[in-house]
Amino acid sequence: MHHISIQRTGGINYLNLKVLLNLLSVLQSRILGYPLFTMATFEELKTPFITQRELHPVTSTRILNLLDKTPRLSGPSKLILRAFILYTTNPNFFKVFPHLSSQESDELALLSVIGLRNLRNWRECPATYPSPWSNPFKKPEKPLHAIGRELLPMFDIKQPGPTLPEEDLSRFFSFTDACKERHQQRSVITGVEYSSAADVAHIFPHSTLQHKSPNSVLTWRFLVLFLGEQIRDILVKELHSDLHGIQTPASGILLALDTRTSYDHGFFTLVPYRRPRNNPHYVDVIYRVISTQPDVKYSSTYLDPDIDxxxxxxxxxxxxxxxxxxxxxxxxxxxxxxxxxxxxTLLPIPSHILLFWHGFLWDVLGAAGMSGWGNEAVLQVSGRPPGYPRDSPISSPVPKKRKSARPTGPPLSKVYQSGDGAYDRDWLDEHDLEWTYSDRSFSGADEDVTFTPLEQL
Structure with a gap:
């Protein structure tokens, strides 16, 4: 039994008061199922990805008008660059873009397509240069690894990219197990405890930190041009950290299988909006719908609508x-x-920076026409509609059947195809380059082909 000591002043000893309040909190939670009061004070979370369009709306409008009137730029290039202008956080972009030639603008658009495809990466297969049959971009006149390199000094980039880890990163079982332990086998969205029908979604694709991959070089080159060095460094700090990096639960959330696929496709995102001050034990997020696909329209949850x-x-x-x-x-x-x-410490909550990034990225992809909602594989309705019992069977998402070959594509002997693009063998041979997909390595006769560290590029 806990005793409350009453002082002469009529006050209550602080330590005993804390014990009493703790007991009351436990009792009311067991009786009512929820706490009557909380002592937490919250801080509002704000995204670091503030676009230059928000800061300089008039200049942004002028840049968009300039883009529309730029000659010798294809429609697809203008679409990609329009998304770049709308969402860039690089403070130097509006100063430099009016001075870019049509060729330099085309190269920036191509680099953006490559970078965005790799950041999207929900098929877990990287993309380099799309073949002319799969994308209306011209073949560049330079090797793959050199795309966008000459743009870096124009934007006054002092440090092109971070030094990547020496070892390749992958989805280790320890990462999955840690996320499941943090969530106690419960889906973040539904609140249901799953034994097998759940998986961990990476908030940020780990493949972008593979130091041997040319895709990492091109992706981070795009990111530093798109975000600027300051915002790029904020993102890197969240990814490349021993305690709270990309291979810790800070970059993962546990979801039911069908919900995980919808999250990877950018059908919805989780927007952090507050966390308790001086308490790293939890964060509050808002479920935001991005797509109108049936998977999102008929989504359901067992969580209480009252977050408290x-x-x-x-x-x-x-x-x-x-x-x-x-x-x-x-x-x-x-x-x-x-x-x-x-x-x-061992099982950190998801990084609010990475959660903000996920929603920001899919906004950019939507503006660039690369979200995949209209012309990519669309999921069938899956999961449990509202009102279904909690123990009813859950179905896994089933992608639509896709044709084995493009009806207007070139002979397959001429093209090396993957799930998210096609690679022109003749073009690679012409530039003395070789793509080996089995280990995702990249080699060539050019002495400049080196990817670790990125500062050397």
Whole structure:
């Protein structure tokens, strides 16, 4: 039994008061299923990806008008560059872009396509230069590794890219297990505990940090031009860290299989909006719908609509998931979700910077016409519609059948195809380059073909 010591002044000893409040919190949570009060104070989370369009709207409009009137630029190039202008965070871009030639603008558009495809990467196969049969871009007159390199000094880039890890990164079992342990086998979206029908989604594709891959070089070259060095460094700090890097739970969330696929396709995103001050145990996010695909339209959850009832927070700020309901509810845009951990050191919560990045990236892809919603494989309706019992069977997403070959494509002997692009063998041979897809390595006779570290490029 805990005793409360009453002082002569009529006050209550602080330590005993804390014990009493903790006991009351536990009792009310067990009786009511949710806490009556919390002592947390929150800080509002804001995205670091502030576009230059928001800061300089008049200049942005003038740059867009200039782009529309630029001669010798194809429609696809203008579409990509329009998305670049709308979402760039690079403070030097508006100063430099009016002075770019048509050829330099085309090269920037091509580099953007390559970078965005690799950042999208929901098929887990990287893309370099798309063949002319799969994309209306001209073949560059320079080797793959040199695309965009001459643009770096024009934008006053002092450090082109980060030094990448010496060892290739991959989805180790320890990463998956750590994310599952943090979420206690529960899906972030539904709140249901899964034994096997769940998987961990990488918030940021780990393939962009492969030091042997040419795709990493081109992707980070695009990122530094698109984001600028300051914002690029903020992103790198979240990715390349031993404690809270891309291979820790800070870059992953546990989702049901069908929901995970929808997340990878950018059908929805989780926008962080607040976290408790001086408490790294949880973060509150908002479910934001990006696509109108059926997978999102008929999504459901078992979580309580009141975010404060989803978890019990003890006096030390440690959250414990509350029991969920027996029937699902429609998951609407704006639904609030609490993501927590009982060990922020070993099992950190998802990085709010990376969560902001996920939504930002799919906004850019949508503006560039690269979201894949209209002409890529569309998922069939899966999951549990609202009102279904919690223990009903869950179906995995089934992609639509795709044709084995393009009806107007070249002979397959001429093209090396992958899931997210095609590689022109003749063009690679012409430039004395070779692409080996089995180990995703890149080699050639050009002495400049080196990728570690990126500062040497």
């Amino acid at each position: 009832r989803q978890m019990t927070i003890d006096m030390n700020g440690v959250p414990t998931p509350n029991q969920i309901g027996d029937e699902s509810k429609a998951l609407q845009d704006g639904f609030k979700i609490r993501i927590g951990t009982n060990d922020p």
